[in-house]
Each structure stands twice: as C-alpha cells, then as structure tokens.
Amino acid sequence: MSRRCDLLDTGPMSGNNVSHSMNKTRRRFNVNLCTVSLPSDSLGQTFKVRIAAKTLRTVDFKGGLDAFLMGTKNHKLTDKAKKIKKQVMKAAEDTAAA
Helix, strand or coil: CCCCCCCCCCCCEEEEEECCCCCEEEEEECCCEEEEEEEECCCCEEEEEEEEHHHHHHHHHHCCHHHHHHHCCHHHCCHHHHHHHHHHHHHHHHHHHC
C-alpha cells in the first residue's frame, strides 16, 4: 500500500537528518495515516478510507464528508474522492428536485 491520503493525495516528504556536527543525511517524513469510516449524510452509507490525520481534522471542521467534498476543488481531490463527490452531488440534485 502506498503511503498516500485517499482524499487529498497527501504523500511523504523528504528532508535531512542533521546531527550535532551538522552532518546531513536524507530522510522521509511519512504521513500520519488513519483508517476511518466516514458517513455520508446524503447517500446514507459509510466509506472506509485511509486518510491523513490532518485531513480528518479538516473533515470534522467542515461538518462531515459531504460538506468537505462539496467545498473542495476537484483538482485537489483524488479519483476515489471525485467519484464520491459525484455521487453526493447527484443525490443532492435528486433531493432538491423532489
């Protein structure tokens, strides 16, 4: 499994370990990934996703998965998140039309 967030495609970064004598060696800063089940209010189902802890905080702040997806631009989302967003938009249109 790749170390990438399923919603925003956040991946590992690289940097340096710096010793006391200022020797520099390359290292990886991995993403803090959490496997969670996020409920969708409009679809009435839950989605099991592997997302970064920072993204999980943002989803909670925005008010849930539906609000997060609707407020995020498509170029920032992964393909999996775009599919869920499309389903949410379709469900929102159906409820508005009824």
